[in-house]
Amino acid sequence: MTNKTYDLMVIGGGPAGYVAAIRAAQLGLQTAVLEREHLGGTCLNVGCIPTKTLFQSAEVANTIRDSGKYGIQSALSGVDFSAVIQRKNGVVKQLVNGVGYLLKKNKVDVILGEAKLLSAKQVKDTKSGMVYQTKNILIATGSSNAVPPIPGLKGERVIDSTDLLSLQDMPKSLAVIGGGVIGCEFASILNAFGCQVTVIEMLPHLLGNMDSALAEATAKQFAKEHIRVELGAKVKSVGDQGGQKVVTYEKNGAEGTVTAEYVLVSTGRRANSAGLGCEELGIRMDRGFIRVDSRMRTSVSGIYAAGDITGQGMLAHTAFEGGTVAVENIAGGNRELNLNAVPKVVFVDNEVASVGMTEEEARAAGYDVLVGNFNLVGNGKSLAMGKNEGFVKIVSEKKDHAILGMHMEGPCAAELVTVGTQLIASELLLEDVECTIYPHPAVAEAIREACLDALGRAIHA
Numbered sequence: 001m002t003n004k005t006y007d008l009m010v011i012g013g014g015p016a017g018y019v020a021a022i023r024a025a026q027l028g029l030q031t032a033v034l035e036r037e038h039l040g041g042t043c044l045n046v047g048c049i050p051t052k053t054l055f056q057s058a059e060v061a062n063t064i065r066d067s068g069k070y071g072i073q074s075a076l077s078g079v080d081f082s083a084v085i086q087r088k089n090g091v092v093k094q095l096v097n098g099v100g101y102l103l104k105k106n107k108v109d110v111i112l113g114e115a116k117l118l119s120a121k122q123v124k125d126t127k128s129g130m131v132y133q134t135k136n137i138l139i140a141t142g143s144s145n146a147v148p149p150i151p152g153l154k155g156e157r158v159i160d161s162t163d164l165l166s167l168q169d170m171p172k173s174l175a176v177i178g179g180g181v182i183g184c185e186f187a188s189i190l191n192a193f194g195c196q197v198t199v200i201e202m203l204p205h206l207l208g209n210m211d212s213a214l215a216e217a218t219a220k221q222f223a224k225e226h227i228r229v230e231l232g233a234k235v236k237s238v239g240d241q242g243g244q245k246v247v248t249y250e251k252n253g254a255e256g257t258v259t260a261e262y263v264l265v266s267t268g269r270r271a272n273s274a275g276l277g278c279e280e281l282g283i284r285m286d287r288g289f290i291r292v293d294s295r296m297r298t299s300v301s302g303i304y305a306a307g308d309i310t311g312q313g314m315l316a317h318t319a320f321e322g323g324t325v326a327v328e329n330i331a332g333g334n335r336e337l338n339l340n341a342v343p344k345v346v347f348v349d350n351e352v353a354s355v356g357m358t359e360e361e362a363r364a365a366g367y368d369v370l371v372g373n374f375n376l377v378g379n380g381k382s383l384a385m386g387k388n389e390g391f392v393k394i395v396s397e398k399k400d401h402a403i404l405g406m407h408m409e410g411p412c413a414a415e416l417v418t419v420g421t422q423l424i425a426s427e428l429l430l431e432d433v434e435c436t437i438y439p440h441p442a443v444a445e446a447i448r449e450a451c452l453d454a455l456g457r458a459i460h461a
Helices: 015-026 041-046 048-065 081-105 181-192 212-224 316-330 359-364 380-385 413-425 430-434 445-455
Strands: 008-011 031-035 109-112 115-119 122-125 131-134 137-139 143-145 173-177 196-201 228-231 233-241 244-251 254-260 262-265 269-271 303-305 344-346 352-356 369-375 391-397 403-409
Touching: 008 015, 008 131, 015 031, 015 041, 015 081, 015 137, 015 316, 031 131, 041 048, 041 081, 048 081, 048 181, 081 109, 137 316, 173 181, 173 244, 173 254, 181 196, 181 212, 181 344, 196 233, 196 254, 212 228, 212 352, 212 359, 212 391, 212 403, 228 254, 233 254, 244 262, 303 316, 344 413, 352 413, 359 369, 359 391, 359 403, 369 445, 380 445, 391 445, 403 413, 403 445, 413 445, 430 445
Parallel strands: 008 031, 008 137, 031 109, 137 303, 173 196, 173 262, 196 228
Antiparallel strands: 115 122, 122 131, 143 269, 233 244, 244 254, 344 352, 352 403, 369 391, 391 403
């Protein structure tokens, strides 16, 4: 046992954990982070950052393929997949080192070990046997890839997203089980590299609970890019035949198969709470996730939780905010986590993004819904970019014109969704957008046009 008592012990050095630790140090709290593997967590090491680094390589490949339509003569001679992975590793290393530097700069102690909660005031590192005293605890242990109970998923060349990011040779063909965000992103990326891809999704649409217009748009993208999609298909087993993997599924009462070199399992996430000792301390749980209130407090006084481990949002940017809210409350503040305006982005070839309520959610919540749409075929910048397939959809309330949601497919969607996030978070109205001057030519003009369309006075549609 150490003689040192921390104001805050953060368990987990991922997005929620390291951001919370830095903010806690800024607030004058003596803080430590206990991390079992790598600083930066899933997002930085095997999630958001490496995936988007691969996505950028895929974008370059697609740009070269399309160069002729811009009057530039070029040809894609091949993809050096090992070099793509090497570049990804370099980006990850730089950012992980950056997190370590920031923690050191803010005088946060970093302890590499495995945490076990002994009480609300004691945390044991089971690797070293050391017991640490702390006034408060923040659990930010994140999540891991979930494996559904399908026969054959533990066989050779059946991989998850972490495994795929470590491959040195590109698969010639890939069957993706799960058509959510992660599955669709990898399908788009690998397809751009020349891999033959099939996506098998149990739901009747892609992208889970995102707006139906975005799901339909992504399905159309995939069809155009020759990515096979099987919707409403329940996977029954994964086997081997002639050196290939065979995925057997049931669809509309009939059996179908997909043959591929590799199978990617992308069916969701599970909480990293096993072995922490949460149940022994009486912390309320829900299927392994830790229950928290809007101030990130658990059911045990002095213990907080943030990030994927709470099951809220399951996104790095939600984790950043959740960790910040937790430590500001620990320091005596009065902050709540507001999840009404959390942006979601899917990095497929033609990006899709969403924030706020979908049209379906707004109607289910009892709103009298007013929808505005603007097709990018009428947007000058999109046309100049050669990327005018897409749209902006605004979901608003008919009575007072409050903006409830924004959904977009098109170039720069990952950046432009921030505009919609600000509109919703600031509780702005359609008329507030109408009286705002947007730059021209810009893809962002489509947001204003969609709001004008909801008001019945779009100019360029």
